[in-house]
Amino acid sequence: MKPGRFFAFASLLLVFSVSVAFAELTEGRNFILIAAQPTEASTLQSIKDKVEVTEFFWYGCSHCHDLDPVLNQWRKTLPEDVVFRRIPAIFLDGRWAPGARLFYALDAIAEEQRLHSELFDAIHVGHMNYRDEKEVTEWLAQKGVERGKFSAAYNSAAVQSKVNRAQDLTQAHAIRGVPTVIVAGKYLTSNTMAGSNEALPGIIDQLVALARAERGKSK
Numbered sequence: 001m002k003p004g005r006f007f008a009f010a011s012l013l014l015v016f017s018v019s020v021a022f023a024e025l026t027e028g029r030n031f032i033l034i035a036a037q038p039t040e041a042s043t044l045q046s047i048k049d050k051v052e053v054t055e056f057f058w059y060g061c062s063h064c065h066d067l068d069p070v071l072n073q074w075r076k077t078l079p080e081d082v083v084f085r086r087i088p089a090i091f092l093d094g095r096w097a098p099g100a101r102l103f104y105a106l107d108a109i110a111e112e113q114r115l116h117s118e119l120f121d122a123i124h125v126g127h128m129n130y131r132d133e134k135e136v137t138e139w140l141a142q143k144g145v146e147r148g149k150f151s152a153a154y155n156s157a158a159v160q161s162k163v164n165r166a167q168d169l170t171q172a173h174a175i176r177g178v179p180t181v182i183v184a185g186k187y188l189t190s191n192t193m194a195g196s197n198e199a200l201p202g203i204i205d206q207l208v209a210l211a212r213a214e215r216g217k218s219k
Contacts, residue, residue, distance in 0.1 A: 030189060030193055031187050031189040031193060032187075032189075034173060034174045034186055034187075035174075035186070036185050037169075037172050037173055037182075037185040037186065038185065039052040049215075050082060050083045051081060051082045051083070051183065051184050051211045051215075052084075053084045053181060053204060054087055054182045054183075055071065055084070055179060056087050056088075056175050056180045058089050058096050058099055059099040059102065059120065059123055059130050064120070065120045065124045067179050067191055067200070068116070068120050069117070070198060070200065071200075071201070072117065074201035074204070081212065082208055086103070088100035088104075088166050089166070089175050089178050090163065090167040091170060092171070094167070097163055097167075098131040099131075100162075101154060102136060104166075105150060105153040105154040106119075106150075108153040109150060109153050111140075111145055111150075115145075122139055133154060137150055137151060174188065183207040183208055184207070184208075187211065
């Protein structure tokens with residue numbers, strides 16, 4: 001085969017492969033398109049131009065607890081142009097606000113990443129009442145977290161502001177249940193839409209590839 005024909009064939013094969021990968025995604029079944037929302041990756045210089053994957057979750061959600069180890073494994077494979085973050089979902093009735101306050105308080109003292117999975121286990125296996133500040137504070141103390149430091153963050157105006165923001169983001173992203181994953185601020189998917197917890201990372205990866213391809217076209 002001549003070089004020119006070889007490269008043309010290779011390019012055609014690549015396009016075909018990408019098309020097949022995207023063809024596996026069915027809008028309305030594997031994901032839905034929502035009104036595009038700004039992402040941290042579009043506003044923070046340190047992660048500018050990265051594809052953002054956001055998990056909306058709730059500490060009280062057993063399905064979120066079950067998904068957590070799957071996402072933890074998937075996160076180990078993230079390419080350099082993808083960034084992951086979590087947002088605690090809060091609906092208008094505000095019942096999930098204590099979980100969001102706990103999340104942002106731990107984030108404020110740089111302990112959320114370290115304790116996220118252990119906290120899930122404490123709630124769903126150990127039956128800890130995550131809404132009870134005293135009970136949570138005692139559990140955190142056993143994990144080496146200073147009581148006063150956590151309490152100050154938990155009751156701070158800065159954390160309350162983030163809790164309010166989380167409620168706004170839950171509405172803006174059309175979240176109806178958790179766990180829900182948003183890719184690039186506009187592709188919504190979930191373990192239910194993927195068919196299982198184990199299948200979700202594959203759907204996320206395809207949506208990331210789609211967002212990456214669209215970004216390439218816009219440049």
